Amino acid sequence: MNKSSATHAYTLSVSGVDAKMAIIGNESLAPIEVPAEGSEAVRVTLTAMSPREAELVFTARDESGTTILSAKDRFVER
Amino acid sequence: MALTIEINHAKTRAKAAAAGSAQPVVPQAVKGRIRRLKWIILLLTLSIYYVTPFLRWDRGPNAPDQALLLDFVHGRLYFFFAEIWPQDLYLVTGLLVLASTILILTNALAGRLWCGFACPQTVWSDLFLLVERLIEGDRRQRLKNLDAPLDAKRAMQIVAKHSAWLLISLATGGTLIFYFTDAPELLRSFARGDVSANMLGWIVAFAGTTYGLAGFAREQVCTFMCPWPRLQGAIWDPEAFTVNYRDYRGEQRTSAKKAAELRLQGKPAGDCVDCNQCVTVCPIGIDIREGPNFACINCGLCVDACDSVMSKLGRPRGLIDYEGWNNIERGRRAEPPVFRLVRPKTVGLTAACLVLTAAIVLSFMTKTSATLSVQHDRDPLAVRLSDGSVRNASNS
Ligand code: SF4
Ligand code: SF4
Numbered sequence: 001m002n003k004s005s006a007t008h009a010y011t012l013s014v015s016g017v018d019a020k021m022a023i024i025g026n027e028s029l030a031p032i033e034v035p036a037e038g039s040e041a042v043r044v045t046l047t048a049m050s051p052r053e054a055e056l057v058f059t060a061r062d063e064s065g066t067t068i069l070s071a072k073d074r075f076v077e078r
Numbered sequence: 079m080a081l082t083i084e085i086n087h088a089k090t091r092a093k094a095a096a097a098g099s100a101q102p103v104v105p106q107a108v109k110g111r112i113r114r115l116k117w118i119i120l121l122l123t124l125s126i127y128y129v130t131p132f133l134r135w136d137r138g139p140n141a142p143d144q145a146l147l148l149d150f151v152h153g154r155l156y157f158f159f160a161e162i163w164p165q166d167l168y169l170v171t172g173l174l175v176l177a178s179t180i181l182i183l184t185n186a187l188a189g190r191l192w193c194g195f196a197c198p199q200t201v202w203s204d205l206f207l208l209v210e211r212l213i214e215g216d217r218r219q220r221l222k223n224l225d226a227p228l229d230a231k232r233a234m235q236i237v238a239k240h241s242a243w244l245l246i247s248l249a250t251g252g253t254l255i256f257y258f259t260d261a262p263e264l265l266r267s268f269a270r271g272d273v274s275a276n277m278l279g280w281i282v283a284f285a286g287t288t289y290g291l292a293g294f295a296r297e298q299v300c301t302f303m304c305p306w307p308r309l310q311g312a313i314w315d316p317e318a319f320t321v322n323y324r325d326y327r328g329e330q331r332t333s334a335k336k337a338a339e340l341r342l343q344g345k346p347a348g349d350c351v352d353c354n355q356c357v358t359v360c361p362i363g364i365d366i367r368e369g370p371n372f373a374c375i376n377c378g379l380c381v382d383a384c385d386s387v388m389s390k391l392g393r394p395r396g397l398i399d400y401e402g403w404n405n406i407e408r409g410r411r412a413e414p415p416v417f418r419l420v421r422p423k424t425v426g427l428t429a430a431c432l433v434l435t436a437a438i439v440l441s442f443m444t445k446t447s448a449t450l451s452v453q454h455d456r457d458p459l460a461v462r463l464s465d466g467s468v469r470n471a472s473n474s
Contacts, residue, residue: 001448001449001450001451002447002448003161003163003446003447003448003449004447004448005137005138005139005140005141006138006139006140008448010448010450012474019470034448036140037140037152041473041474042473042474043471043472043473043474044452044471044472044473044474045469045470045471046469046470046471046472047463047467047468047469048467048468048469049465049466049467051460051467051468058450058452058474059450060448060450060474062448067446067447067448069446069448069449069450070450071450071451071452071474072452073452073454073472074454075470076459076460076470077460077468078459078460078462078468
């Protein structure tokens with residue numbers, strides 16, 4: 001959710017797990033544009049070849065790199 | 079600590095209620111340093127209230143440029159550089175807790191100082207009283223008016239007073255609306271006569287509240303409606319600088335002439351000449367000589383009234399003064415006053431204010447202009463693919 005009065009583009013990344021991240025409809029993982037005072041939802045998959053349970057952190061950086069947002073999740077095997 | 083003071087609030091309430099039914103409180107005008115300070119604070123607070131909605135603050139494109147705006151439609155609170163979203167409301171809660179703590183600290187230092195000087199009820203009541211005095215005269219004339227027949231002059235006075243009160247009330251109610259929408263734009267709509275029924279309803283409600291509370295309820299609000307005097311029983315502090323009568327200096331009361339004669343004979347005489355000036359100027363209708371009173375708003379007008387009487391009589395000022403009740407008791411025992419600003423209660427409250435301020439500033443500084451949340455798929459939590467890999471999916 002972008003609470004500022006200008007449109008921003010955020011680059012999504014993940015850490016904490018050895019997995020390939022894909023954003024449905026955005027294969028190149030291009031920055032996601034979020035309009036001013038608006039929100040954007042994306043569907044993300046993480047595929048791990050040698051799966052193991054792990055705490056992971058999603059990070060979204062705006063174009064200037066000054067706003068760094070993070071949210072925690074957990075990778076599960078089943 | 080032995081609390082030697084008797085504060086019989088029930089008695090005070092009963093007396094005030096009885097007095098209220100018999101005769102309204104008709105305060106007399108007073109001049110003095112505290113009255114001057116109150117006028118300055120009145121001007122300052124009213125100016126802040128009426129001007130603030132018109133202050134601008136550039137937030138860039140697509141954002142309102144009103145410095146203080148409560149935008150309920152979009153769920154935003156703008157305060158100069160700060161922009162509060164509904165999920166940031168904990169900051170507003172923090173500010174309200176901080177304001178309450180500061181109020182309790184002020185009470186520990188100087189009693190109901192807020193009530194006497196800066197509370198909107200006091201400020202608007204003072205303004206309405208000023209209008210009343212300008213149109214109907216000072217206390218003596220207004221008391222006469224209570225039983226006067228309704229002739230043309232009296233009818234004109236009543237119409238003029240209520241018209242002026244209504245104008246102030248409408249300006250007050252109208253200004254409050256400006257805080258919720260773009261003020262200059264709304265003012266232009268007013269000029270075009272383009273006011274919605276909803277808007278008009280709110281203006282009438284706010285104007286009616288101002289008219290009723292400042293024009294009629296006045297001291298009743300400060301004594302009976304407001305919770306603050308109710309709480310005084312729990313937070314009243316005998317070390318606080320509250321307005322008190324130095325009875326050890328004032329008693330036995332006697333006339334100025336008699337007192338002068340007694341002093342000539344080398345006999346003791348109290349400084350109080352029982353002129354009742356301190357009572358007639360009191361906006362609450364209290365006789366502070368009876369002892370501390372929870373209904374007293376610490377406005378200090380009785381201090382000014384008595385000081386001017388003392389000056390005229392050539393006696394030292396300060397018979398009524400901002401003085402801790404403990405010092406009044408020390409005075410009775412002919413002991414010197416002790417000023418204890420630093421004591422566990424004030425230190426604790428100051429520390430609480432500092433911690434709260436630091437927490438609010440820190441929360442504000444670390445607040446980001448965006449949020450990210452992740453909802454992991456619930457069913458299934460994970461999918462095993464044909465190549466043995468495992469896929470997790472989520473919505474971000
Ligand atoms: S007693 Fe004095 S300080 Fe208290 S409300 Fe009356 S005038 Fe003000
Ligand atoms: S104004 Fe002073 S002198 Fe007059 S009655 Fe009050 S305390 Fe006594």
